Amino acid sequence: MGGYFPWVKRYLRPQSLDEAIAAMNEFKDAAAVVAGGTSVAMRLPRRVEVLVDLQDLGLDKVQVTDAGLKLGAMANLRKVEKAAAGAWGGVIASACSTVGSRLVRNAATLGGEMAAGLPWCDIPVLMAALDARVSVSRPDGEEAVSAWQWTSQRPSDILGSGVITRLLVPGHVANEGAGFYKVMRVQGEYGAAVAAAWVRLDEHDTITACRLVSGGVSPHAVALNYAQDALVGSKGDDTTLKYVASMIEQRFKPASDPRFDRAYRQKMTGVAAKRAVQQAIAMAKGGR
């Protein structure tokens, strides 16, 4: 307990992205990125002997552009919560505000949330639903990875020795909406269940496209494809949502943890999904 890692031999503070990537690539498994520090400073595998601190790289900017919302990987969640603007700003801020306490959000970064691969990382859930692009820098250049990939792979497998530099949340199109819901007893705790939804409606309020992602219960976000299929073509009415929630309850197999039992989390995944979809639909209708 209490991060003290005598096995760490070097603490690097690269002054350029190239330097950072080179270091990650040189030390590979023996290296770990220090972004906000909240995960690294608590637990560090014995194999990690080199820490690579990215704070000097200027990766913490939050910008609203024509292409969408550009979120620097080193921006902390509090900064994102305050600065996220545009159509998706509200749902992003709302998701950020459910992560830990203010002291955690002042430290934990967007990139750290995407990279940590821990069940309680909520941000990848929303980013997958929003189909954000994650910029990953490697020695052979920068790659834009769809955040949807987080629903099928562990972050470590996606990233390898690459460094996340930025997230791009695509611009908002009319009739689109998104929602995020976390079932928690204590504000900011790791949720019993988390869900994020994105929908597109036609002029009759029928769902024509939908992304629904669950989190909080396994090492990476989970796409609820069967629920998406059930929602498309419906109006997201109470009956459909009830059906979708019960389908999730039947199919979803979450892990148990010291706070919530498995059966409850299973049920709550359905409730969270339902509430996230309701929010998304309300937003899509309201944006008209």
Added chain:
Amino acid sequence: MKITFKLNGRDEEWEVEPGANLLDVLRENGHTEVKRGCDTGDCGACTVLVDGVPRSSCTMMAGQAQGREITTIAGLGDALDPHPLQQAWVEVGAVQCGFCTPGMILSAKALLDEAPMPTEDQIKDALSGNLCRCTGYVKPIEAIKLTATRLNNDKGVTDA
């Protein structure tokens, strides 16, 4: 390795282990005004300001302090020359055991720098990482409101 940083306004250069966290390093160097309560970033007793932003020093590597300005409660005031927040904390009875108090006051300081007249919700959000088992948070919240009112009144007088 060496880290250079500002601590409570003074330039410091410390030799630290690359795998050390900031809380350990601060306390080992005599800065025991930063308290230790949980070692997991959950209680807020070890709060420091990093360039004015409060965070737990137990879940921060010492190396992350490089080039930063770190403020502990000792940088705000002491018993003989208290900061207005410390004064208000004492006056309303927000200090009980006092173990969480330095961290709470630092969180409050950052809040008032950002929002001079905070709402109750803003206060609760700002203190959300500082656990207290004695006060039930009622009087600390009152102390922040009192300080905000006082500082704004003072400002009003000087402005006029």
Added chain:
Amino acid sequence: MPDKDYPKLGVVGHSVKKVDAFGLAAGAPVFVADEIPRDCVYMAMVFSPHAHARILGIDASEALAMDGVLAVYTHKDVPRVIHTTAGQGYPEPSPYDTYMLDDKVRFVGDRVAAVVATDRHLVREAVKRVKVEYEVLDAVFDPREALKPGAPVIHDEPQARMPIPVTYDPKRNLAAHVEAIVGDVDAGERDADVVVEGYFYHHQYQHSPIEPHVCLAWPDPNGRLIIKTSTQVPFHVRRIVAARLGIPIRQIRVIKPRIGGGFGTKQEVLLEDIAGFAALQLKRPVLFEYNRTEELRSSRTRHAMYIRMRAGAKQDGSLSFIDMHAVMNTGAYGSHGLTVLSNTGSKTLPLYRWPNIRFIGDTAYTNLPVAGAYRGYGGTQGGFALEATMDELARKLGIDPVKFRRMNHIREGQTSPIFEALGEGKAGVPQTVNSCGLDACLDKGADAFGWDRPIPKRVDGPIRRGKGMVTLMQGSAIPDIDMGAASIKLNEDGSFNLLVGATDLGTGSDTVLAQIAAEVLHVPVEKVIVYSSDTDLTPFDVGAYASSTTYLSGMAVKKAAEKMRDRIFDVAARLSGVPVDELVLTDGAVQAGDKGLVTFERIGLSTLYEKDQQQLIATASHIVHQSPPPFSAHFAQVAVDTETGIIKVERYVAAVDCGQAINPALAEGQIEGAVVNGLSAALYEELRYNEKGALKNKDFDTYKIMGTMDLPRIRTILVPTHEPTGPFGAKSVSEICINGPMPVISNAVYDAVGIRLREAPFTPEKVLALLRDKGY
């Protein structure tokens, strides 16, 4: 209501600044771990990974081979003296069932061996290198199972004994048994028009002071053992450590610096014995501090309890009988196992006028982490069952719960047979209630809450809202057992040193006691310099527990100050030539008729430097013969999410009769802190174990305590009364309010959705299951 000797209060009743607050607010190095001597070494414990096992062998060679590791102590190296860790009066009403180190472990987290090294990180590494061979034994975790024949015997050592003559049968895992019978419950039941019955479960959780247990021990240059420790009971620490180490009490000095919260868990001697042993062996300062996991698992916890309740009333609202049967889980050791059990009845049943009462309780050993004193001390467990039962009775009778309480609560001039029937390790003490502000608490609380108004937006999507209320009592000190003492001396600038054994653990008792002395002596509180809890320098006090400090130690201070006042009058009479009976105390001086003022400064200078030199000093002790209850009424509004089972408490009102509040702001602080602690326990906190008895939620990540975000709007109302046996009319305030949240939430949730929460904590899983049964 004024005290007849003090018609006008100048200091008491005012929210003066807490005397130690500026230093604390500045983060001054006032806690044990804040100032470490240069040559300090560090202790850490090897803890048992098994719930029940015999230690076959310990191989410390690898640890000892590490550079900087100084010692590894096992049960073969330390004195073998059986004792209790409970810091209570002597002889303690807790079983002697604990060795400093034993060859048997009884829970996951029990002591196995102590390691000392030169560095705080190194010692943790060394702990991991100590190899222990165990013979694992069958374990039992449920107290009801533990009491059945054939259950594993946890204390099979023949030395285990109770130092006082009460029921104790470790061969049956029975740590305590209590019975109190008044009237005839069967007759009462026949008489009753309505009867309610139900099981309640009060769970196990931990105090979670933000400063975990910590202790620094060192030998002084003459070989005495000095122990600076985060304790509520410095004098009990001295006595118990002396016994465990087999050294005279005079060889030990215990110093209590500032304490980062206690709430009962620091009423135990958990670190000081072995840290002291190592300090004497190694002749160096030894720091032993728990980390958060150890605090949660290896310190002390709330006693979990099963309570079966039956109670009846007549159609007119009068009470017929109550039958309460408690089975309590003390964990692996019996600390406070008898007294918490008896207080489950004694701090609850006298609240109402039951003509027929049966209270039976058993305390069982199990292989879980150890329970101990915790704010509320039985009143919390019993209060949950009682107040939920009262709510059920009121509903069944169709009487408003506030009105039902009014019809039946105890009043001034009345007594309860329970006061006499249930004591703390011996028979209780009969007492009449001298002060009771419960009606005013109900009036003011109901008014502030808006009890008679409908709840806004009762139904709101999946949310249902409801309201509930409870009434509560506690005690103030333990009659005929507790003693507190104080000394006061005059300085030549007219200031006073107040030396008290009483232990300020953050509560503000130093300030409250200074106010009492200042009031008597007609000086501002700044002129009273308090020094507390140092066994070499201050008089004795039992310590900070049983809601005793203001009521008990406060009276010792008042008596000492009054003696000092008389000494001052003697000197003033000599200096002025005016007879004593013509002298009047005024601000910092004596008014000597037309001879003018004789200032305290003049008296101090004269007595120390001029003539017939002497130190003016006065000492007084105080014991009490009753334990006057404070009373309280709590009201709460909850919102239940019927889809998630999550309960939010939205508003909370606590109206409290604590007699005269010596320092209203500090009294409110006690109430607010206790309410939030109670809310947190009722909703979020529970120590959870795997099937082998290992704690699962080992840090504040997974063991959540309430923070600001989930805080309801809390309104605190002090209802003044005058308790004639307390200093300036004061009673206790520190514990009572932790008993409210659990039953008040249960009652409010019933009002909202018609389900009765009987098992705490009120997790969303349990709520949802009950809602499903109810058709939601």
